[in-house]
Amino acid sequence: MINVIPVSRNTNQLTFEGRYPNKVFSDVRDIPNLPCAKCGQKMLVRMEDQNFLTKIRPVLKTCLKKLKKFQKVKGYKILEQLANKYPKDNIDKILQKEEEKEQTNLLSPKLVNEVRAITYNAPFVIKKLGKYRKYMDSTALELFDILSVYAEKYPKMTFNEILSKSEIFNFHKEAVLLEKAALEVKAQRIFDKMSILTSKKHSPQNSDNSIQETLTIANCEVLRIIKNNTNDDGRDLLLEQVYKNVLADIQNPKDVEKFKNLIKSLPKSSSNPHRIIVNTVQNESPHGIIYHLMNKINTFEHIKPKSQKGENGKHNGIYLCSDCNNKRGTTPYSEEFTMFPDFAKNTQKQASIVMRYILRGKLTGYDYYPQEVKKTLYEESGHIFKLDIKKYLKEQIKKYTDSLNKTRERFQKSREDVNNNKKELTKLQQKQKILKRKNKKNYEDLKKQKNKLEEIKQILKDDNNFGEDSTRVLE
Numbered sequence: 001m002i003n004v005i006p007v008s009r010n011t012n013q014l015t016f017e018g019r020y021p022n023k024v025f026s027d028v029r030d031i032p033n034l035p036c037a038k039c040g041q042k043m044l045v046r047m048e049d050q051n052f053l054t055k056i057r058p059v060l061k062t063c064l065k066k067l068k069k070f071q072k073v074k075g076y077k078i079l080e081q082l083a084n085k086y087p088k089d090n091i092d093k094i095l096q097k098e099e100e101k102e103q104t105n106l107l108s109p110k111l112v113n114e115v116r117a118i119t120y121n122a123p124f125v126i127k128k129l130g131k132y133r134k135y136m137d138s139t140a141l142e143l144f145d146i147l148s149v150y151a152e153k154y155p156k157m158t159f160n161e162i163l164s165k166s167e168i169f170n171f172h173k174e175a176v177l178l179e180k181a182a183l184e185v186k187a188q189r190i191f192d193k194m195s196i197l198t199s200k201k202h203s204p205q206n207s208d209n210s211i212q213e214t215l216t217i218a219n220c221e222v223l224r225i226i227k228n229n230t231n232d233d234g235r236d237l238l239l240e241q242v243y244k245n246v247l248a249d250i251q252n253p254k255d256v257e258k259f260k261n262l263i264k265s266l267p268k269s270s271s272n273p274h275r276i277i278v279n280t281v282q283n284e285s286p287h288g289i290i291y292h293l294m295n296k297i298n299t300f301e302h303i304k305p306k307s308q309k310g311e312n313g314k315h316n317g318i319y320l321c322s323d324c325n326n327k328r329g330t331t332p333y334s335e336e337f338t339m340f341p342d343f344a345k346n347t348q349k350q351a352s353i354v355m356r357y358i359l360r361g362k363l364t365g366y367d368y369y370p371q372e373v374k375k376t377l378y379e380e381s382g383h384i385f386k387l388d389i390k391k392y393l394k395e396q397i398k399k400y401t402d403s404l405n406k407t408r409e410r411f412q413k414s415r416e417d418v419n420n421n422k423k424e425l426t427k428l429q430q431k432q433k434i435l436k437r438k439n440k441k442n443y444e445d446l447k448k449q450k451n452k453l454e455e456i457k458q459i460l461k462d463d464n465n466f467g468e469d470s471t472r473v474l475e
């Protein structure tokens with residue numbers, strides 16, 4: 001939602017425009033609060049995420065106190081030297097320093113991860129995280145609330161330490177187990193219906209048990225998927241794949257449809273804070289919990305996947321939050337748009353905002369993006385999805401026509417100037433001709449007079465010589 005404020009206050013006529021930042025962007029990933037093209041949630045710009053992660057890490061010196069057990073590890077000495085050299089910086093800031101690249105490149109990634117896992121105490125992190133609440137989905141918000149409670153209960157500890165406490169870890173683990181058990185009960189009811197559907201049409205004398213066996217094997221695999229997969233993307237298609245052999249054995253097309261509907265009615269496991277906590281502690285270092293709250297970072301999504309020679313250019317990209325992008329995989333857009341009706345809607349919503357930024361001059365280098373990305377989306381969606389860019393093109397035409405008219409006016413004005421100058425020039429040239437003629441005449445006069453002067457001088461000289469000679473003669 002864009003806040004509207006009246007602009008052009010000095011006129012009586014009010015025009016309403018979105019509140020655009022003063023900055024002009026050169027990358028869509030820097031536009032604040034842009035909705036994700038898939039889930040439609042507001043996204044964090046890249047820098048905000050970077051800044052945040054830098055802020056929740058204490059200075060390197062403090063971290064090293066907690067890493068005493070790594071004292072013998074190669075690279076610890078380097079860290080100590082760096083900590084002394086930069087007593088006010090944390091590991092992220094130090095790693096960014098160009099002048100220390102030679103040193104920091106020698107550090108083992110494992111050691112660097114250990115240092116980066118150290119955050120400030122829980123209450124400080126919660127305080128900093130509060131600012132990003134608007135970027136959290138419902139699960140992240142639930143997780144945030146749980147973490148807030150822990151921060152209050154253990155104010156002197158980091159989340160790394162809190163979540164690793166056995167009583168806390170076990171509590172969440174139990175919650176996950178209970179959820180999985182409930183899922184299994186629900187799934188079992190559907191499995192029973194499937195069993196009845198596949199057996200009733202078979203005559204007893206046929207006593208074909210093979211289909212029941214195939215069904216049982218498939219059910220085990222399906223149960224495993226349901227329990228562990230919190231990702232909805234393409235789930236029903238995946239499950240249909242598992243039941244492929246069962247479906248092939250069903251004779252009546254109506255029963256095939258019924259069976260497919262049963263697949264769809266299988267329970268889904270939801271992504272919930274307990275699962276996130278357990279997975280984080282089990283699979284990553286517990287600081288990773290922060291990333292689950294910061295999973296709405298604006299990322300570039302290749303419409304035509306890289307693996308299928310999709311290019312990196314703007315024309316091949318829309319923008320997804322890191323969460324959606326991580327889940328997407330390489331499902332073709334033709335399927336994506338069918339499976340998620342909101343995807344098309346949100347892609348249009350995002351593109352419309354981007355187009356407004358281009359038209360307002362707030363995004364440079366993207367003038368051809370709308371028509372190019374429209375083409376890519378149309379091709380990759382199997383000619384289903386047509387991005388609406390009419391309004392953009394109309395405004396672009398208007399903008400260029402206006403600027404063309406202005407240029408034309410300027411051209412006419414300068415042409416007049418040239419003509420006026422030409423006239424002026426002709427006059428000056430004529431004037432110069434006259435002046436030149438005058439000048440020539442003056443020069444000739446000068447020459448004549450000079451000659452005359454020389455002549456007279458010569459006469460005087462001759463005359464003088466004549467006098468001298470005559471005197472000498474007279475002597």
Ligand SMILES: [Zn+2]
Nearest residue numbers: 036039321324
């Ligand atoms: Zn998203």
